[in-house]
Amino acid sequence: MAIYVILALDVLNGISSLFLLCLGLAIIFGMMKIINLAHGEFIMLGAYATVISANAGVNIWIAMLIVAPLFVGIVGLVIERCLIRFLYGRLVDSMLATWGLSLLIIGIITTIYGNTQQGVPTPLGGFSIGSYQSSYYTLFLALMAAVMMAIIYGVMRYTRFGLVARATMQNPAMAATLGVNPARVYMSTFALGAAVTGLAGGLLAPVSGITPVMGGAYVAKAFMTVVGGGAAILSGTLSAASLFGSVNQIGAYFTTPVYGEVIVFTTAIVLIRLLPQGISGRFFKGNL
């Protein structure tokens, strides 16, 4: 019995970490149609910001929840001003530019901190269910995923910024006619996406191997999830993250980790074949 509880926790862990990893990408890609291939490097920057500040004596919770999103948000802002703003509507060019950007970020971090592991200890401890052990951190990640979902929903649905942002994404010309400055909206939306990604990096820092090239392990799954989720940022990303996260964990548990990966990617291919517009293109039309 206890093993099923543990397995359920694993599934929850898979879903919440995937959701956190994808949310920032969903904002940048889903809303702005910028294919940000440097997404993995934003995660890496968030993790580094957490590790470096925590090891410098900053409280680990502040390092994760404040330093990481703030730092990556500012980096995102600078990148948007210097690079991304020239690329709106140029899908292929934006891919090339952000890929180059990802190599640049990896190079800079390697030059500064070296090509080695970094790390912070995991806060919170473990608890036992029957004879099995799990970690409170798993529950904390799930909680953070829920909180982030609520915050993004609240901002997009109930604030003036959310309304303006959604309007600008739908029809920038019309929004401009009504007195909105689309350039400013794009800028803040990109920075928001980057900050959310940085937060994900910070939250995963205590349970990941942190190297300058760690982003590569996340970027493919993040894109798969966002594309599989479709246009709706929250409902789409959540449903796709739930699908892929649980398939991966359950697959890896009952077969081997190798097949766990194979099953996820097969699921993604089938999903895109059946629902080319993603899950939310069919089931949650018009939702956020």
Add this chain to the structure above:
Amino acid sequence: MTLSRRRFLQRSALATSTLIAAPAVFRSGALAAENPITVGSLHDQSGPIGTSGTPMVYALQLAVDEINAGGGLLGRPLKVIHYDTQSNIQLYSQYAQQLAVKDKVDVVHGGITSASREAIRPTFDRFKVLYFYNTLYEGGVCDRNTFCTGTTPAQTVEKLVPSAMKKAGKKAYIIAADYNYGQITAKWMTKYCKDNGGEILSTDFFPLDVTNFGSTISKIQAAKPDLILSALVGGNHTAFYRQWTAAGMKGKIPIASTTFGLVNEPSTLDAAESDAIIGAYGYFEELTTPASKSFVEKIKKAHPDSPYISELASCTYEGVMLWAEGVKKAGSIDRMKVIEALESGLVFDGPSGKVSLDKQTHHTVRNAFLAEVKDRKWSVLETYTDAKPADTASVCDLVKNPNDVKQYIINL
């Protein structure tokens, strides 16, 4: 400016004669510089494997400097020609050609991953350049032109598995990286576990980009092993040790690893995550013998920010020194004469202790050490003297088949 035909011809003739004369002029200049013996070096100093390669270059340079300080070899100084292969196999092939054809070096030390070694070994066979591979690997290379000075599984896994079993128990669970190193090492772990009366509950392989080990940790708990044997590789896989500790499993089931701590995991992971992990290698920086202490001291003095000085560095140092002994004994740098001298049972006392070359396999008989991580450092528990490369010896006999040039896959 207009050129008359006559002037054009004059100038062409001048230019041509300069070009033809140039090599002679340069060569006589080189002769004046005492005609050094050249040592080629192919190591990754950048890219994913850069942290492993950097101390190897330091060790090679140290060995060459020491030889030069003692008057060089055969009255000639040594000169290192080094290329940074940037963790890129294509560059390995390219620079290997360059060392053999353009630089015409007398010996090459280098190669880190097995893939890089197999990319350059045929080149040195073809151009008849003596080659030293100074990295621990899965064993089986059988080539008279090549000397492998690192440890093989028979020298380390054979010690690691039984001593870990003695501490923990007989039921083991193997987790390994999903490529040739992990697959082959898992086979060796299985063999030595069974040889010692143990049982393997399960063997799981992980692609190098797996980052979430949650379900594996549950699976391990369900299987209830006494011991975990790990051959996980790379940055993403260190997440396992983190998540293992986060789940509160640390200390409940001991971990022994063939890969942990070869680069700098003990110093970068938190003490709570790495304490009590067991490893076995041909050398540890923490060894307290005078030779080891002075070796570490010299490297740290020249390069205060050097990454962990592991078996990779000590084997490189010992590899260069063994080669130098061979040259001294042969009294020549002729390749065949040096090989014959090296095959005569040469011995060198290095940082890891006594190292001797085995004629039959061109591998080394060397000490192996068992250690445990304690407070972010290795603490050496046991020393096994004169560990033999028994795995390679079971398939390779260069005395009988001197023309072998292949890597055998050792069947278990």
